[in-house]
Ligand SMILES: O=C(O)CCC(=O)C(=O)O
């Protein structure tokens with residue numbers, strides 16, 4: 074007689090032998106999904122098998138699993154946990170999250186028009202900084218730097234005010250914790266070697282910054298332009314790179330509530346191989362400051 078699947082008996086208890094098998098299989102590096110398959114082949118109820126595997130991974134709900142939880146469960150850092158982040162005037166979609174260091178890739182942070190307007194506003198300031206007085210006293214425009222910056226005072230114009238408010242909502246900190254927006258342009262070959270955005274606490278040069286506004290805690294790099302080749306934002310300690318895409322942003326954070334800093338947040342801008350790279354960056358501080 075053929076077995077009626079509705080009458081198949083599923084195991085609803087995980088014996089000690091099976092619990093030991095789960096622990097050993099996980100310790101040997103087997104994927105939880107493969108364990109689940111094997112258990113189901115052995116007629117375990119899906120929910121029972123999942124719970125046994127997740128108990129072995131995370132501990133029971135009552136066990137203090139916190140030390141593991143941050144690495145093994147979704148971790149959002151300061152960001153809202155939703156897949157869509159709501160700001161006063163735009164919804165921003167989360168495309169990717171990394172727990173350590175805390176990173177998120179966000180889509181639709183700036184409209185095409187806003188990207189173009191920011192470049193337009195920054196251009197005269199960038200050009201001015203390329204003007205150097207040479208020894209003979211003649212002012213010459215020389216492209217002496219492969220990247221150049223333009224700084225926008227907080228709330229300097231309607232557009233800047235709008236972006237300040239939007240970035241504060243995304244980063245979930247008050248606007249007056251934010252440094253003024255900084256536009257950067259990299260020409261061909263331009264790069265930004267790996268660095269930390271936080272101020273090195275024991276360096277003398279950090280002290281004036283730390284005294285006003287405190288430590289930097291998070292960064293939002295917004296991309297104003299696609300790059301034809303190169304120019305990725307790289308995190309060498311976790312072998313991660315992000316390819317610039319107009320209107321998107323890369324969020325990351327590196328200062329915990331207790332003030333500890335995350336050295337995995339080391340990052341930089343890879344050399345631009347073809348085309349130009351334009352970004353605008355918002356850095357957030359621990360405290361309100363005059364900007
Ligand atoms: O150019 C990049 O991709 C990185 C920029 C950066 O690290 C910064 O603005 O702090």
Ligand SMILES: [Fe+2]
Pocket residue numbers: 268269270340
């Ligand atoms: Fe940086």
